[in-house]
Amino acid sequence: MRTGRAVNVLNAQGVLEKARKTFLPASAYQVTTNNLLLPIPQYELTLDNLTQNPL
Numbered sequence: 001m002r003t004g005r006a007v008n009v010l011n012a013q014g015v016l017e018k019a020r021k022t023f024l025p026a027s028a029y030q031v032t033t034n035n036l037l038l039p040i041p042q043y044e045l046t047l048d049n050l051t052q053n054p055l
Helices: 006-020 042-048
Strands: none
């Protein structure tokens, strides 16, 4: 994620995996930048008095 290559690398790996494992559906291993985002753990929110996605 730091170098901006994660989506391309993971999707390329997905192409290889789907070729090897024919039982995987076409929708498997379709990674987007949204898949790389993770929520802030509840412990961290309460520890630092943060809010998730404040607007």
